Amino acid sequence: MTAYGDAQKYFLQAMMQKGSATDHECDSLLDECFKVSEKNRDQWTLSSFITSVNKQIQPFHLEIRKGNDEDSGQDVYALISVTDHDINHLVIGGNFTKIEIEIFHRAVDLIVSSNTGMVSSTDILNITEELPQKNILKSEIEILITKLVKQNWIGEKDGMVYLTPRSILELEPYIKAELKNEVLYCNICKSMVLKGVNCKRCRSRIHLYCASTYFRGRSMDECKCPVCHDVMTLLPSLPNMDTSRVNGSMEGLTPTINERRKRRR
Missing domain, CATH: 1.10.10.10 (Winged helix-like DNA-binding domain superfamily/Winged helix DNA-binding domain)
Structure with a gap:
């Protein structure tokens, strides 16, 4: 396989424009890049292809990194800066005042x-x-x-x-x-979690997609926090859940802006 060529260049240009893309979008983009460059994809996997791109952009302190959509758990790739994580220096796709x-x-x-x-x-x-x-x-x-x-x-x-x-x-x-x-960390996958399901008793949080897998097949009142074992208040729309019996309510899960200010003081 060629280490680096037109297909990689086209792919990088597309990622610089898009900022991020799902794994399915990246795979389709990869096919299109090989088509435009008039090369065969051969044995290139998405992972090996992105690795080849990252080797070329590493000297510029850039990387195409894989993460997850916090709702679905789907793999998402994003072009990011790996040197300066100061929020005041959003390098890629910036143009902010x-x-x-x-x-x-x-x-x-x-x-x-x-x-x-x-x-x-x-x-x-x-x-x-x-x-x-x-x-x-x-x-x-x-x-x-x-x-x-x-x-x-x-x-x-x-x-x-x-x-x-x-x-x-x-x-x-x-x-x-x-x-x-x-910052909270998901008690299932152990990575940082922002959007997720909260335990009202111990403040632990689980990604929506982790909760969907962990609690699959259980009724709502059988879904207990993996930390304190209290019954968790789950979103009724959580996939793979038996929502015939919904425990608790969503009240209190979204604090007002004033409540958040008080908590940070």
Whole structure:
């Protein structure tokens, strides 16, 4: 197999534009890159191909790294910087102003310190009230949210904002260093977890996809925390769950912005 060629160059260019892609998207992209370069894919696997790309971009302190979607568990690849994890230096796909970085910085703080790994878009808009610059309009933050979603830094669904796999892969060292008192680790896979299922008794958290596997086939009142063994409040929409009997309620799982501020003091 050729160590590096046009297919790798096309793939890297595509990843620089996209920022991140699922394993299925990357595999399809790989086929297309070989087609455009008029080369045969032969025995190239996605893993071996990405390894060949990473060897070439390593001197530039870049890496295509694999993570997981926190909802589905699907493999996701993202092009990240491996030298400077300061949130003020988002190298790949940047073009952010200083104030936009500050807003994103505060949004990351809110998301990581929330009980669900998500905050409402209203919480993000209200960041204007905490900024030293009082002339920032909420409409400008709405534009920034759209920009961050387009570049795969954040996701937005049903009015809730969360960090994407791209952000988590890029900012995980920063989050663990600067927000270490807020970081939780999944009690199933042991990796950092933002969006997940909470135990209301011991504050432990499990990825949604880990909970789906761990509690598969059990009724809701049979799903007990692997740490304290208390019955956990699970999302009714969790795949592979018997939702005929739902324990507890979702009340209290999403703290208000004021509650989060009090907790950080």
